[in-house]
Every structure is written in structure tokens, then in C-alpha cells.
Amino acid sequence: MGLDSQTALVSKKALWAGRIVSALPVLFLLMDGVMKLFKPAVVVDATFKVGYAESTIVPLGIALLACTILYVVPQTSVLGAILLTGYLGGAVATHGWAIRCSAMSCFHVPGRAHLVRLYLRDARMRALVPLRQ
Numbered sequence: 001m002g003l004d005s006q007t008a009l010v011s012k013k014a015l016w017a018g019r020i021v022s023a024l025p026v027l028f029l030l031m032d033g034v035m036k037l038f039k040p041a042v043v044v045d046a047t048f049k050v051g052y053a054e055s056t057i058v059p060l061g062i063a064l065l066a067c068t069i070l071y072v073v074p075q076t077s078v079l080g081a082i083l084l085t086g087y088l089g090g091a092v093a094t095h096g097w098a099i100r101c102s103a104m105s106c107f108h109v110p111g112r113a114h115l116v117r118l119y120l121r122d123a124r125m126r127a128l129v130p131l132r133q
Helices: 003-008 012-038 041-049 054-072 074-095 105-121 123-128
Strands: none
Touching (some): 012 041, 041 054, 105 123
16 A cells, blocks of 8 residues: 555544654654664663663664654554554663553553554554444
């Protein structure tokens, strides 16, 4: 399915809503991945604080950039969303945020929000998970 036929299956409002709510998080993920490649002191310090060795920073940056790029490319966006779910789930677990948070919904929001954004802009995702019967 080409980009033109995919876009034709999505209303213009849903497509633009998905693009708009995706832009800021995608920019953040790209910035985070690039920072991991350059390893400024703040990144190295944060990595030590969560218990990881400095040698893990660059591979994590490469993985994050790869997942984010797959998410941004329309033809691979579903695969990218699945991979980002795993990456962000690991990040949440690493930081222990889910344990400190009293409501389980806190765990699901950051690690799954990209799926909602993808659902808004991609007809293939809506076909996989239809909300209406």
C-alpha cells in the first residue's frame, strides 16, 4: 500500500491530528537518541544513576534512533510503534516509575502514547484495532 492510498483512507483531520501530536514526542526521542551518541556528562551521569555502565549508552542511542526512524517512515510506522513500545517500556521499568506511581494508568501512558498517535494517522493501525463494530 503506497503513501497516497494510505493517506486516502485516512480523513484529513485524523491524519493532521496524528502528525501534530507525533511531532513533539518524535523530536524528543530523536534528541535523546542523538545525545546518547555524543554522551555529554549529563547523559553519562544519568546512566550511572540508573545502574547502567557507560558502554551501554551508544547502543541504546542507536536502538532508540532506529526505532524512532522506523516509526516516522509511513511504510514501517507500525513496526516502529511496536519497537518503541518495548524500548519505552524498558525505560519506564529501568527508572522504577511504575513502582513509585500509585495508579497503573501512569505506566501505560508514556510507553503507549505513540500507539494512539499512530492510530490517528495510519489506516493500517485502525484496521488492526477497530474501535467500532
